[in-house]
Amino acid sequence: MATWLWSASGGLAALAVVAGLGERRRRRRHDPDSVGWVDWPTVQMLSLIALAVTLGLAFKV
Incomplete structure (x- = not known):
C-alpha cells in the first residue's frame, strides 16, 4: 500500500506543477478577453x- 501512496504523491506533485505553469501562462496571455475553462489556482490548491x-x-505506513 505504501508504494501506491508514494506514486499518488508523485502524480499529485506533478499535477500541482502543471497547474502552476498553466496559471502562469494564463496570466501572461496577450489577449486578456480570451478566457480559459480550467481554474488553475483551484486545481493547484486541491x-x-x-x-x-x-x-x-x-x-x-
Missing part, C-alpha cells in the same frame, strides 16, 4: 491538499 494527505499517510 492537488496540494491531496498531496499533503497522501504524504502524511505514506509516512505513517
